[in-house]
Structures are given as structure tokens and as C-alpha cells.
Amino acid sequence: MSQILTIADLKDLARRRVPKMFFDYADSGAWTESTYRANEEDFQKIKFRQRVLVDMDNRSLASTMIGEKVSMPVALAPTGMTGMQHADGEMLAAQAAQEFGVPFTLSTMSICSIEDVASVTTKPFWFQLYVLRDKDFVFNLIDRAKAAKCSALVLTLDLQILGQRHKDIRNGLSAPPRLTLKNIVDMAIRPRWCAAMAGTKRRTFRNIVGHAKGVGDLASLASWTSEQFDPHLSWNDVAWIKERWGGKLILKGILDKEDALMAVKTGADAIIVSNHGGRQLDGASSSIMALEEIADAVGDRIEVHMDGGIRSGQDVLKALCLGAKGTYIGRPFLYGLGALGKEGVTKALEIIRKEMDITLALCGKRLVTDMGKDQLRR
Numbered sequence: 001m002s003q004i005l006t007i008a009d010l011k012d013l014a015r016r017r018v019p020k021m022f023f024d025y026a027d028s029g030a031w032t033e034s035t036y037r038a039n040e041e042d043f044q045k046i047k048f049r050q051r052v053l054v055d056m057d058n059r060s061l062a063s064t065m066i067g068e069k070v071s072m073p074v075a076l077a078p079t080g081m082t083g084m085q086h087a088d089g090e091m092l093a094a095q096a097a098q099e100f101g102v103p104f105t106l107s108t109m110s111i112c113s114i115e116d117v118a119s120v121t122t123k124p125f126w127f128q129l130y131v132l133r134d135k136d137f138v139f140n141l142i143d144r145a146k147a148a149k150c151s152a153l154v155l156t157l158d159l160q161i162l163g164q165r166h167k168d169i170r171n172g173l174s175a176p177p178r179l180t181l182k183n184i185v186d187m188a189i190r191p192r193w194c195a196a197m198a199g200t201k202r203r204t205f206r207n208i209v210g211h212a213k214g215v216g217d218l219a220s221l222a223s224w225t226s227e228q229f230d231p232h233l234s235w236n237d238v239a240w241i242k243e244r245w246g247g248k249l250i251l252k253g254i255l256d257k258e259d260a261l262m263a264v265k266t267g268a269d270a271i272i273v274s275n276h277g278g279r280q281l282d283g284a285s286s287s288i289m290a291l292e293e294i295a296d297a298v299g300d301r302i303e304v305h306m307d308g309g310i311r312s313g314q315d316v317l318k319a320l321c322l323g324a325k326g327t328y329i330g331r332p333f334l335y336g337l338g339a340l341g342k343e344g345v346t347k348a349l350e351i352i353r354k355e356m357d358i359t360l361a362l363c364g365k366r367l368v369t370d371m372g373k374d375q376l377r378r
């Protein structure tokens with residue numbers, strides 16, 4: 001554990017411990033993966049100003065996201081099939097986030113259900129919604145998230161049609177995963193993962209199976225999933241979802257200034273500047289390069305969050321400097337989970353916290369909330 005110093009170290013360990021088809025699922029981007037790579041690489045183009053002889057005692061990373069107190073402005077992003085990186089993955093990650101004082105977002109496409117996660121947490125988590133064709137099912141999901149006292153609904157806008165990831169196709173990854181001989185052998189050589197999986201009953205999409213009409217088992221799930229994404233989704237849909245939900249609403253998947261201005265009109269509480277971790281439109285801008293223009297365009301009319309490519313506490317601070325009030329990590333916590341279960345998620349958050357704290361000090365700042373554009377060298 002003492003040799004794990006970076007998110008990349010957690011990734012290396014996860015690659016050894018998680019079956020290839022599930023590790024690749026987390027690690028892949030759409031088509032050429034150019035946007036996935038740009039998300040990470042573009043952070044390196046941004047440089048801090050180094051300041052000296054400033055009192056840097058009593059530093060604080062504490063902030064708020066949509067009015068909720070956070071120990072640092074880094075939430076766990078919604079990620080599908082998290083429970084395949086490690087048995088009960090969503091429950092473990094939610095607990096780690098809760099103990100750390102940061103928000104956890106449960107995906108519609110999770111393995112553990114809303115109720116599973118609620119049963120092991122005492123503070124509210126956030127729920128991510130895909131608007132699917134089956135509107136009764138969508139209503140049902142919103143009502144279940146309300147009943148579980150989720151404190152925000154994260155509505156994902158950038159998946160009306162599914163992007164294509166070559167690695168998933170080559171690995172035979174579908175919902176449910178196809179168990180080819182190659183995949184079975186690959187799982188068998190990861191005894192730690194297999195033992196944990198054998199010890200849980202949560203191995204299917206528990207938000208969906210038994211809840212959506214006609215989806216009673218894994219076989220019916222495959223055809224249901226493939227036809228559920230709704231190409232007709234429009235800004236009008238945001239209005240009825242907002243009304244039905246009635247609580248804090250975050251719109252995820254905005255990468256363009258015009259869309260950000262439309263989002264302001266909906267009255268949502270926040271937007272997430274995001275390209276789905278480079279998993280949807282390959283060739284789109286990195287999130288960090290899109291952030292500043294969007295943040296400037298919306299001003300303080302809506303809170304701006306961002307995700308995509310954050311691999312260190314320095315990346316978080318750069319996003320804050322460019323106008324984000326909060327950030328999310330997807331793969332970094334998945335690598336932690338795959339490597340070491342709950343402890344690995346905590347480790348990923350600790351790594352990021354340490355990097356944020358040291359960087360803040362060397363930039364001559366005491367409060368994370370003081371990081372702004374003037375802290376960057378242009």
C-alpha cells in the first residue's frame with residue numbers, strides 16, 4: 001500500500017486484479033479514443049503560478065457543491081457496472097465517499113440498486129438518471145430515488161444514442177456480458193475477484209431487472225437495454241423530469257456554450273461540463289478546454305461542475321481555476337475499487353487530497369475556494 005502514490009499506481013494494480021473485459025470497460029473511450037486521451041493530456045498544457053513567502057498555514061480544501069458541504073470539491077461520477085470492478089462496488093464506493101465527505105453518484109446502469117446503496121449509507125447520495133423510452137420505468141426510478149432520500153438528480157444528456165467502444169465489442173461485453181471461453185478463463189485467473197463475486201448476490205443490473213416491464217432476468221435485459229436509449233429526448237423533457245423530481249437537479253454532458261445557455265433556462269441547479277469521459281463523441285474537445293468558455297458564458301446564473309481526465313489533485317485545482325465549482329472523478333475511483341475494494345476508493349481520494357493540499361500551498365493559497373484564473377500562468 002505504501003508504494004501506491006498515484007492514480008496510475010492504482011490503475012496498474014486494477015489491471016492485474018480485474019478481469020480484462022471489465023477493466024477494459026472502465027479504461028476505454030469511443031473509437032480512436034482521441035477525446036479520452038485529450039481529456040487527460042490537455043491538463044498538462046495548463047501551468048500554475050508559483051508563489052513564495054505567503055503564510056500558508058491553516059489550509060482548507062472544504063467547499064460546497066449545489067449547497068452541500070464537501071471536504072473537497074471532488075465527487076464520484078456515475079459509472080455503469082461499477083459492481084463488476086469489485087463485488088458490491090457501488091455500495092463500497094458510496095461508503096468510502098460518505099466517510100471522506102464527498103458526494104457519491106449512483107448510475108442508472110449500476111449493479112447494486114438504489115435501495116442497496118441506501119441500506120449501507122446514512123447520508124444522502126446523488127442519483128444519475130438516463131431518460132429511457134420506457135417512461136413508466138423512468139418515473140419509477142425517480143420515485144425510488146426520492147424514497148431513498150437522494151439529495152440530487154444528475155440527468156445525463158449526452159447519451160441519446162450509444163457511442164461505440166472497440167474494446168468492448170472485441171471483448172464481447174454487452175448487457176449482460178457474454179461469457180465466452182476466453183472471458184471465463186480470464187476471470188478464473190483472478191481468484192481474488194472471483195471469490196468476492198461468489199460471495200455476493202448482486203451480479204446483475206439491480207435498478208432494472210425486476211423493475212422495468214418485461215425484464216425479469218438477464219436474457220430479457222439484453223434486448224431491453226439495446227432499444228431503450230431515446231433519440232427523441234429534447235430540452236422539453238428536462239422540464240417534466242425537473243417537476244417530477246422536485247429537488248436539486250444537475251445536467252450532465254454539456255460541452256458547448258449554446259447548450260450551457262439552454263441549460264440555464266431550465267432552472268437546473270448545476271451543469272457538468274463533460275464528454276462522458278471520452279466515451280461518446282470521439283473527436284470532441286476535452287472537457288478542460290471547453291470549461292472556461294462555458295463558465296464565462298453562464299457566469300453565476302448556474303453552478304458549473306466538470307469531469308473528464310482528472311488524474312490528480314493538480315487537475316482538480318486547474319478546473320477550479322478555470323471556473324468549476326466542483327469536479328468529478330470516474331476512472332480514478334474505479335481503478336481504486338478494482339485494485340483494493342473500498343480501501344482503494346479511499347486511497348484514490350487520499351491521493352487527490354494530498355496533491356491538492358501541497359499544490360495549494362505552493363501556489364501561495366490557503367483556501368481552495370480562492371483558486372481562480374489569476375493563479376494560472378497564461
Ligand code: FNR
Pocket residue numbers: 025026027039077078079080081107108109128156252274275276277278279307308309310328329330331332
Ligand atoms: C461512465 N460515465 C457514465 N456517465 C453517466 O452519466 N452514466 C453512466 O452510467 C456512466 N457510465 C460510465 C461507465 C464507465 C466505466 C466510465 C469510465 C464512465 C461517465 C462518467 O460519469 C464521467 O463523465 C467520466 O468517467 C469522467 O471521466 P474520467 O474521470 O473517467 O476521466
